[in-house]
Structures are given as C-alpha cells and as structure tokens.
Amino acid sequence: MPKPQIVWFRRDLRLRDQPALYAAAQRGPIIPVYVLDDERAGDRKLGGASRWxxxxxxxxxxxxxxxxxxKLTLLRGDCVEKLSELAEAVGAETVHAISHYEPWWRKAEEELADRLELDLYDGNYLMPPGSVTTGSGGTYKIFTPFYKALQKALPTFDPLEEPSFTLPDSWPQSDRLEDWDLLPTKPDWAAGLRKTWEVGEGAAHEKLSYFSDIASDYEKGRNLPSVEGTSRLSPHLHWGEISPAQVWKALEGKRGQGVEVFRSELIWRDFAQNILFQFPHYPEENYRERYDGLEWRNPNRGHLIEEDLKAWxxxxxxxxxxxAGMRQLWATGWMHNRVRMIVASFLIKHLLIDWRHGEKWFWDTLVDADYASNGTNWQWVSGTGVDTQLYTRIMAPLSQSAKFSAENYIREWVPELAHLSDEDIHxxxxxxRPESxxxxxxxxxxxxxxxLNAYKAMKAAED
Incomplete structure (x- = not known):
C-alpha cells in the first residue's frame, strides 16, 4: 500500500487549484495538516484580526x-518538529506544500528538507518570485518593467479541480481548533468582522463571481470609498482560499480598462513578493538607507507623540x-485601498511618524495583513522603497476626500459628522464641528x- 502523504497547509487553505494537495492525492492516502507555529515568525506572529x-x-x-x-490534523508548536514527529508516527516520508517566501517560512522549508522529502509547488502567485527576470538575468526592482515582463511570461492558466482522495487507515491525533483561542473573548471585539465577512473557499468564489460582473468599472470604483467598487478579494487571496490563477481565469473574456487595472493589482501582489524574495527584511528596514537619517517624531521621543500615534x-x-478609514479598519479588519494611501501618508508626512509604526498597526488589525504587500505599500508611500513615490509628495486628505466623493463613507464611519452637508463634511x-x-x-x-523641513535637514546632513 502506498505510504501516507502529508499535505502541509499554510496560507493556501483551499481544495481547488491546490497543487500540493493534488500531487499528494495522486501518490497515496493524504494526511492534511496545519501547524500553528507562533515562534518562528518572532514578532511577526499573526495579529489579532489574522487569527480571527x-x-x-x-x-x-x-x-x-x-x-x-x-480530516484536518491540527498541531501547535515548531512546524519542523511537529511535521517530523507526525511523519514518524504515520509512516510518511514525504511532505507536500506550496512554497512560501516569508523569511521564517523559507528557513523552515530548508530545515524540513534536511529531515524529510519535501516537495514544494508554486500556486500562491501568478509566477514564482524570482522567475521573471531582466534580459541580463537580473531581478526587477521597478514595477512597470516587471509588469510588462510578467504579462509576456504568463502561462495559460488551467486551474486544477478539487481532487479525489484516498484515506489512511487511521487518523493521527489532532488539537481542537477551539483550544487554540484564536477568537477574541474578553473583550470580544470581532462583531464588525463577523458582520462584514464570510470566510472560506466558498465565500471567496462567490465574491469573485460577483466582482467579475462589475470588474469593468473597477478603474473608477476602486477610488471611491462610498461605492462598493473594489473586489474585497484581498483576504481570500492572502489566505489562499482562492488562487490568483483562478481569479485571472475568471476575468478572461472580460473587457474594459477596469479589468486591466485590476489585473495590474494582481501583478503588484506578485511584485511585492518579488521584492521580498530579493530583500527578506524589506518590511523592517528602509531600502533607501539615506532615510535612516530622517528625524522622525517617533513615540519614544515623548508623550505627545505617543498621543498622536494613538489618535491616528x-x-x-x-x-x-x-x-473614517482608521475606524473602518478597527471595526472590519479592512480598509478601502484609496483610503489606505491617505491614512498612511497622513501618519508619515503630517505626523512625521516612522512608516514602520503604521505597518505594524496594519499587521495587527488587517485580515489581509501580508508581510510582503504591507511592507511594499508602506515603503511606497513613505518614499523609502525600491519603487516609490517621492517623499515630497504629500497627500492632502481634505481635498482627497472631496475629490473622491467620500461623504457617505465618512457618514458611515464617523457618525458624529453624519448631519453635515456634502460640502461641509470633508x-x-x-x-x-460637534464637540464630540x-x-x-x-x-x-x-x-x-x-x-519638508525634516527632508531638507536630512539632505543637508548628507552634504
């Protein structure tokens, strides 16, 4: 009888278009497993919204x-140790998994491959990070040429169907999910998340089906916070409940500039992983080292600055x-993408607080908190990254609010202003302004x- 095949799930929590699961199912009885490993990621352990x-x-x-x-086997602890112990207990020799590129996962994959046969598959991105190269074989650091090169290199997507399985004679011992205490209880702050989201593979495909019908309007809708014009697929993609190949395939035959703009957003997601692949600590460090000399108003420099960060x-x-954006984030674990740029610019430029404080807050509060995308987006706004807007580009939140017709969005999330007219509310x-x-x-x-003065001082210190 074929040996059991362990399928190691991480951020690929689906049955369709899951190449690790599909390959394992062809070779023998499968043992699907998820290991909650909070220690390997260090201070990048999952935030509260992600755990929910x-x-x-x-x-x-x-x-x-x-x-x-x-059955899904749940284990908690060091993933390499737990998978090795599981393999010995069930007589397995092979672990199948989709490749992950966060530094702690890459290290875990290296260690596990020293103990067992580890078969890794691509499946979380349109193209494997590092595979899209320049004419000289180098890697891209600028989005536009990466975007063009990836489009030329894209395969014809043919997403895998959900496989049929053979099962082991017996199942290994498993933790109970409720014993992991991933849900908040005291206090239970997740009411807004429960109201906002349906979670899982089925919900992801329902959302894709709806969005594919309105994708042609995405170019305009993505900038209007008061309109339901975005896909809201980001958490489903992040957790791998749906693959980017499935999303791309669903948009085939759809026409309009909005579809192309959305495809560029999918490619930006690949670009962020491409940057992380080159610079594993990108979400922690200024890529442009000159900004290490910028004199931030960081919270460790005084009580008033701590209060500014808290107010944000x-x-x-x-x-x-x-x-409105920050309250939407706290209540739902998500924020409209145009507003994400506005609130990030406000923290970095208006409050002059280091982008890393914002990135860490997003890490804890976003349901789609992604190590690569989060770091890449924050460094783009701050002007410190590889492909970035200028630090001197400072978004004006008041005019941005009016320009993108955010009045009803503000009424929803800042109800104390709901009585104001469209003209006054921005x-x-x-x-x-009410006293509250x-x-x-x-x-x-x-x-x-x-x-701007902080930027000038940084430049003067370099001379």
Whole structure:
C-alpha cells in the first residue's frame, strides 16, 4: 500500500487549484495538516484580526475535507518538529506544500528538507518570485518593467479541480481548533468582522463571481470609498482560499480598462513578493538607507507623540477621511485601498511618524495583513522603497476626500459628522464641528512644512 502523504497547509487553505494537495492525492492516502507555529515568525506572529480569520478559514477547510471523509490534523508548536514527529508516527516520508517566501517560512522549508522529502509547488502567485527576470538575468526592482515582463511570461492558466482522495487507515491525533483561542473573548471585539465577512473557499468564489460582473468599472470604483467598487478579494487571496490563477481565469473574456487595472493589482501582489524574495527584511528596514537619517517624531521621543500615534490608530485625528478609514479598519479588519494611501501618508508626512509604526498597526488589525504587500505599500508611500513615490509628495486628505466623493463613507464611519452637508463634511469648520469630534492634530500646511523641513535637514546632513 502506498505510504501516507502529508499535505502541509499554510496560507493556501483551499481544495481547488491546490497543487500540493493534488500531487499528494495522486501518490497515496493524504494526511492534511496545519501547524500553528507562533515562534518562528518572532514578532511577526499573526495579529489579532489574522487569527480571527484563520480560525474561520480552518473551519471552512475542515468542512471541505469532511465532504471526502478526510480530516484536518491540527498541531501547535515548531512546524519542523511537529511535521517530523507526525511523519514518524504515520509512516510518511514525504511532505507536500506550496512554497512560501516569508523569511521564517523559507528557513523552515530548508530545515524540513534536511529531515524529510519535501516537495514544494508554486500556486500562491501568478509566477514564482524570482522567475521573471531582466534580459541580463537580473531581478526587477521597478514595477512597470516587471509588469510588462510578467504579462509576456504568463502561462495559460488551467486551474486544477478539487481532487479525489484516498484515506489512511487511521487518523493521527489532532488539537481542537477551539483550544487554540484564536477568537477574541474578553473583550470580544470581532462583531464588525463577523458582520462584514464570510470566510472560506466558498465565500471567496462567490465574491469573485460577483466582482467579475462589475470588474469593468473597477478603474473608477476602486477610488471611491462610498461605492462598493473594489473586489474585497484581498483576504481570500492572502489566505489562499482562492488562487490568483483562478481569479485571472475568471476575468478572461472580460473587457474594459477596469479589468486591466485590476489585473495590474494582481501583478503588484506578485511584485511585492518579488521584492521580498530579493530583500527578506524589506518590511523592517528602509531600502533607501539615506532615510535612516530622517528625524522622525517617533513615540519614544515623548508623550505627545505617543498621543498622536494613538489618535491616528483610533480615528481621532480631526481629519474625517483619515478617521473614517482608521475606524473602518478597527471595526472590519479592512480598509478601502484609496483610503489606505491617505491614512498612511497622513501618519508619515503630517505626523512625521516612522512608516514602520503604521505597518505594524496594519499587521495587527488587517485580515489581509501580508508581510510582503504591507511592507511594499508602506515603503511606497513613505518614499523609502525600491519603487516609490517621492517623499515630497504629500497627500492632502481634505481635498482627497472631496475629490473622491467620500461623504457617505465618512457618514458611515464617523457618525458624529453624519448631519453635515456634502460640502461641509470633508472639512468641517469650527462652528459646525460637534464637540464630540476632535480638533485637528495639526493643520495641513503646518504638517506639510514640517515634513519638508525634516527632508531638507536630512539632505543637508548628507552634504
């Protein structure tokens, strides 16, 4: 009888278009396993919102496996040790897994390959990171040429169907999911997440089906916070409940500039992994070392700065569009993509607080918190990254709010301003601002000048 085949799930929690699962199913009885390893990632252990999503995604995966009379084995601890022990206990020699590129996962894969046969597969990105190269064989650091090269290199996608399984004679011991305490209880802050999200592979495909019908409007809709014009697929893609190949395939035959813009967003996701593949600590360090000399107003420099950071986190800055975004993030674990840029620019430029404080807050509060994408996006806004906007580009939150018609978005998330007119709600005057709404932490002109002066001081120190 063929030996059992271990399928190691991580951020690939699906049954369809799951190449590791498909390959294992061809070779013998499968033992699907998820290992909760909080230690390998160090301070990058999953944040609160991610843990909430993971709980429900694992429930969904287990339900899908149960349709085949298969069980999901749950283990907690060092993933290399737990998988090695499991293999010995069930008589397995091979572990099948989709490749992951965060530094802690790459190290785990290297260690596991020294103990067992580890078969790795591509499946979380359109193309494997590092595979799209320049004419001289180098790697890309600028998005536009990467975008063009990847489009030329893309294969014809033919996503795998859900495989049929053979099962082992017996199942290994497993933890109970509820014993992992991934869900918040005291206090239970996840009411907004439960209201906002359906989690799992089935929900991901329902969302894709809906979005594929409106994708032609994406170019405009993605910039309008008051309109449901984005795909909201980001957490499903991050957790691998749906593959980018499946998304790309669903858009075949769809026409319009919005479809092309959305495809470019999928390619940006690949680009972020391509950067991480080259620079494993990119989400932790300025790529442009000159910015190490910028004098940030970081929280360790005083109580008032700590209060500014806290006000930003809680949506109490006095800028309605910023506060709406930060409150949406806290309530739902997600934020509209245009607003993400506005709130990031505000923290970095208006408050002059290091981008890494914002990146870490997003890491804890986003259901789609992705090590590569999060770091790449924050460094893009801050001007410190490989392919980035200029530090001196400072978004004006008041005019951005009006330009992109955010009035109903603000009414939803900053209800104390809901009575204001469309004209007043973006920039409420002192007379019209209710007492319950805070004054601005800093005026736009003052914040802009302070940011530019810090940049000039950094440049002068280099001379």
């Amino acid at each position: 999503w993971l709980h429900h995604s694992l429930e969904s995966l287990a339900t899908g496996l149960a349709r085949h009379n298969a 986190q809680q949506g109490q800055t006095g800028y309605p569009i910023v506060d 920039d409420p005057s002192a007379e019209k 709404y805070p004054e601005r932490l800093i005026e736009h002109t003052e914040g802009r000048e302070r940011a």
